[in-house]
Amino acid sequence: MTFPVIGMVGGGQLARMTHEAGIPLGIGFKLLSGAPRDSAAQVVRDVVVGDHRDLDTLRDFARGCDVITFDHEHVPTEHLRALQAEGVVVRPGPDALVHAQDKGVMRARLTEIGVPCPRHRVVTDPADAARFAAEIGGRPIVLKTVRGGYDGKGVWVVRSEEEAADPFRAGVPVLAEEKVDFVRELAANVVRSPHGQAVAYPVVESVQVNGVCDTVIAPAPDLSPELSAHAQEMALTIAKELDVVGHLAVELFETGDGRVLVNELAMRPHNSGHWTQDGAVTSQFANHLRAVLDLPLGDPRPRAPWTVMVNVLGGDFPDMYQGYPHCMARDPRLKIHMYGKDVKPGRKVGHVTTYGDDLADVRERAAHAAAYLRGTITE
Amino acid sequence: MTFPVIGMVGGGQLARMTHEAGIPLGIGFKLLSGAPRDSAAQVVRDVVVGDHRDLDTLRDFARGCDVITFDHEHVPTEHLRALQAEGVVVRPGPDALVHAQDKGVMRARLTEIGVPCPRHRVVTDPADAARFAAEIGGRPIVLKTVRGGYDGKGVWVVRSEEEAADPFRAGVPVLAEEKVDFVRELAANVVRSPHGQAVAYPVVESVQVNGVCDTVIAPAPDLSPELSAHAQEMALTIAKELDVVGHLAVELFETGDGRVLVNELAMRPHNSGHWTQDGAVTSQFANHLRAVLDLPLGDPRPRAPWTVMVNVLGGDFPDMYQGYPHCMARDPRLKIHMYGKDVKPGRKVGHVTTYGDDLADVRERAAHAAAYLRGTITE
The missing domain is CATH 3.30.1490.20 (ATP-grasp fold, A domain)
Known part of the structure; x- marks a missing residue:
């Protein structure tokens, strides 16, 4: 059997959901987690508990992995360069990932390649x-x-x-x-393989509350086809020029005069792509895995006219399971994705998605479920 | 937190895929597996290796589980009755499950409630x-x-x-x-909760080769609406009368004179329901979990006009991963589900699903992928 083993650094919900997406592929999945009860560590068989800032820990973890990928951007760039020099396959590689780690490097490089930034x-x-x-x-x-x-x-x-x-x-x-005077925030998410294949998901609208993503609407409503194509091309250009492997989220500001400017980059599955789990032919997690394994990418197209994702943040209500019967009975299409995390006020502990033909209805259903789980509403 | 812990007995692919479906729910998942490298044991965090025929093993396993459910029918009925008597929540319960364990009991009971059998x-x-x-x-x-x-x-x-x-x-x-002179085999799959809610999936056609399921087509082509509704009602009746909790697969013979007769029952996720992973709003695995947790059930409707599942059986070609690039590049909508099992001739080691608007095209894509992975075809 030559089924490869993926090593994912970081035990958060992105690793949890990447493991979920990897089970059907029959691949091996190893996790380097900061603590034994971290979100992903609860559901993965092969967990190493250790510090991702320690090079020896990373070295030991990489042994027996065919490729290393990431749940977050916090592994020191120099450690990644050291691993790569020792022959470890790191995807995305440090020369790409540094642009998601260091906003100064990112701005300089994007400006150099002609991508509009604030x-x-x-x-x-x-x-x-x-x-x-x-x-x-x-x-x-x-x-x-x-x-x-x-x-x-x-x-x-x-x-x-x-x-x-x-x-x-x-x-x-x-x-x-x-401080860009934007009309709304968008995200252009793409996935790119080492052999250069890339796919672009529909551009989505991301609604932020207090600087945290609250709602994602796929596709972004009332976005002109030209601006949508422009944003997708920009994300594909960034992926190519920075030699990104895996999922790349390009967070964008849409301005009143019809431009888009890059806000942030993330080179991993991203909150703005969670809708793809239930709303796209191939989820961002499945496509991230395919990319880092250099497999052909899956179809990124949506499966429904509208899909909405709403984050479930911790509130004062510690027991979110109590909300399941109400939410599931109210919306049989609703998908709840919980991360196994303790509830703390403001902490992202899960998300919900739902989909359908009528955007107002889909938004209402998703927002209701998230608010009910959080305890903000009780009926 | 009151998130419940499910204990699943049996380490096969059904448990593997049930765990996959359980990750988003944030529930606990414990596995009783016959061996540490069994299909599900490779991907579940909390694995007990032990013999499901041993009552003390079952007792130990059940401690800390809120509900026990099954990957197979092989736990002795008397052990399940003993666990139940000791207060363990067993779903489906032994009085239901015995009808999937003992074909004599099943035939007697179905005849008693007026369900047509050979x-x-x-x-x-x-x-x-x-x-x-x-x-x-x-x-x-x-x-x-x-x-x-x-x-x-x-x-x-x-x-x-x-x-x-x-x-x-x-x-x-x-x-x-x-020996029923049938024109084809169908399956009517339903899911039922302890509180009596039930949902019916579309009736599917199951194409057997040498007594083993090869292809499942959802929905069954050219099935009259009357016979489809009749088959669904029959499955719902069986679920209710036998007090089934969880997924119930009713395998049926369709006769030339427009009748359906029950062939077999399975009270767990079933091969004839694998298409739901990628083809239905809620998969059989997710709905089995909801049912055994007594949560409201998810929408069982299809998401595409046609979804086809083809089993991948072991052939002479031991390394199925080598087929991934070809299959994924040929059909970007294809979903490969591998079980982590060693390839042995005739053994079910995975399945593929795909979907679309044109049944002939969908069948061809799914059959091609399964044959290519198996090594029956090389281009």
């Missing part, structure tokens, strides 16, 4: 941030640590000199960006 | 089998051991006095049945 530059201190603000016509501006941020963490909207101090405290380089 | 009676020896043949108008007749058969094993088509000897050698009671 105006930006790395700034050295609050005074330099003030100069950047003056250059682009004034505050507010956005300051971001170039590494370590996610879900709104590591990002500050700065409206005054005083507010500009916080981002510099971590000792990480800080990127200043214009 | 003419039959338990026979004591070859001479008694000869009398049965005379009673129904002559051979061929079918002899079956009442327990232990599957995939054509334990079933003999008897054309002569001499051929009637074999079935009696095992020392198991033997059921004699008329």
